[in-house]
Amino acid sequence: MRLGAGRIALAVLAVIVVGVAIFGVAKWREINRVRFVSSMFSGVEQVDRFRDMDSYFPVRAFQRSGPVSVLPAGSKITLPETFDWYGETREIASFLDETDTTGLLVAKGDGTLVYEKYWRGNDADTRWISWSVGKSFISALVGIAIEEGKIASIGDQLVKYAPELEGTAYDGVTVMDALEMSSGVAWNEDYSDPESDIAHFGRALALGDSMVDFAKTLKRKHEPGTVNYYNSMDAQVLGLVLQNATGMSPSEYLEKKIWSKIGAEHDGYWVLDDTGTELAAGGVNMTLRDYARFGLLYLNEGSWHGEQVVPADWVKASHTPDAPQLMPGEQEISDTIWGYGYLWWLPREVDGPYAAVGIYNQFIYVDPAHDLVIVKTSANSDYGQTNDETSWREDETVALFEAIAETAGTAN
Template sequence: MKRAFSNRLLLVAVVVVGCLTLLCLGQLGLRLWDFHTLFRPDRIVENFRSMPDIFRSEDIPKGPNVYPLETSPRALPESFRFQGRTMLLKDWLVASDTTGMLVLADDKVAYEQYFQGNQQQSQAISWSVGKSFVSALVGIALADGSIRSVTDPVSDYAPTLKGSGYEGVPLQDVLQMASGIAFSEDYADPDSGINKLGETIALGGSADAWVAGLSQAEKPGRKHHYVSVDTQVLGMVLKGATGRSLTDYMTDTLWSRLGVECDGRWLTDNNGAEIAFGGLNLCLRDYARFGLLYLHGGRNLMGEQVVPEQWVQQSVHPSKDFLRPGRFEEEGQPNLGYGYQWWIPQGDEGEFMAVGVYGQFIYVNPVHRVVIAKNSAYKQYNVDGIRMEYEALEAFRAIARSL
């Protein structure tokens, strides 16, 4: 009798374990399928406004006060010039797979349109536009004393980086994408570092642990080499310095003070660590508010200093020769310079940009007092994505100069 009961109990245990295994394998398979179809042409638009529904994420609740954006509609230019040809603005919006664009002129909404099913409350994935938000958090952490200096090694704040290629690398070099780390950002190469990192996250692995396994390719502080893992390290530094998650720290120090009108979401890995290099999801109006914050030297619409003004200036001006714009041509255009997680075009209007893969932008033009936020789901990014980004810059310039 006891043996029969034991056998039945064993059978039940085997069935339960088998079911749990199948469930885990099913979830794993679903995560992999979601990852590998993320940019598929027939899914990309819906995916880009639904990332927190597909992957794990944490809330970034808005503050109690919304600072409204005034509206003053203005006509945009009908066309712009790029590389010797004229393009109609309405055709460019379609060709670049725009899902939303908002133009602020003199702090007022001059233009706001949504496309392909996106709406004013849609949470759009920022991709690398989120890097500029992480930079702002670093500036705030320096101001409140959580971080002592940009000359400190990142491994002082993130001990798991000791023994890695990041050990001893100054925070400033990581901010300027000059860490010297060995990593490939080629989205078209399935074996590149960026795709391997994404696959690790999709399979339930730790983003931070994966980054801590990287080695150095060259000495830091000598060459600009854009790699998303540098921003993940900034996230690790912020967590170590403040003792808080990025979500909590951003909520208290930035999001609750910006007067935003939407909650945000930050994608995380299975361990709950935020994907610092590109997991931020916000509505278009709040991306524009962030651009406005930097246009006003770190002050919000009520005039309160949220990000230190000195940090804003340091962030949008290259401090070393290898970071300045116009050193070479890329896609037939003067290359963009780099600051602290912001891109700087060549020119005399003080422009700076946050740029995300597949066509995400925050463009700021201080001379013309214009901020442009644009979300897209550019399907051909792996074919001519860099050219598309330079084309967008010329469209933004034409808009800013016309207003």
């Protein structure tokens, strides 16, 4: 009897082990996803994850088509050895290493590449996560939707196109308010705080929850259009507006309106939540050169080889602050010293270079005065461990770009 009971116990245990194993295999991506999100901003190395996002999340591809637009090799520049940041001298090689740089590219306005280098196992075929650089793609798509009459006006309220937001903190917020990070919705984007809104947002995404449902939980803090407080959910709800207004997901609209027109070299993909909704706040994945092509599109005022892909006046408006809270400089009605446009940053002057910027030091830097685009992909493992520039190193990166622009601008 005792032996029989032991066999039964072993059989039951075996069934449990097999069941757990089957569950584990079925949920392997979800389990890894939770591990991934929980380790962000902890100092853990992220390089392998950032080039393999489709192993963690569902994605939707946007496909290239037509001839590849050649980015010809030009006279190569040598990076300066140092750059200056507020009176402090920084060594460029050390800075690139410390910020876990995976790619750096410098292109002239005609597409000529004067610098291109990869590190940490990346190469020209590596697709890399944009993080908030993807917000600037949302901006471009909104501009196209307005040009096509899909969105009647940036002055329209979001709920006109996204009735799902009626009765929420986004009821009464306009398309322009969201583009300018001036929705007035209460939000904390402190990556070093595990209880911040952005941390809760990341966990909701990891657990497969709806991002639209998450938006409905937020509260109002300021009158819309009065303060500029960075809020990733503002871009996220614009993704919902785009989908409802155009009848296409942001990735489908991107493929039709931009990706098929600029001679992209590779297909890209967009991270989704488990309901099939794009992470409009930062889920674009593409190669370094294709990020550069998007930057060149903006440098050339939305035109690509004679075809107006993004309206020229939209490109201009996107990097022209039009309200007090959007102006560069320290002020109480903004949580940053940088200026802001339509989901584009102005790190210095109103009429100076502008940039798409993502966490961990992703950059598309557009410098019209020097006729340059600079792209940097990175996995700065220190990022977000503090809620300031000591771990962000974003303003420092702009100083690096300024030094590179001076070198490239004087090269033959």
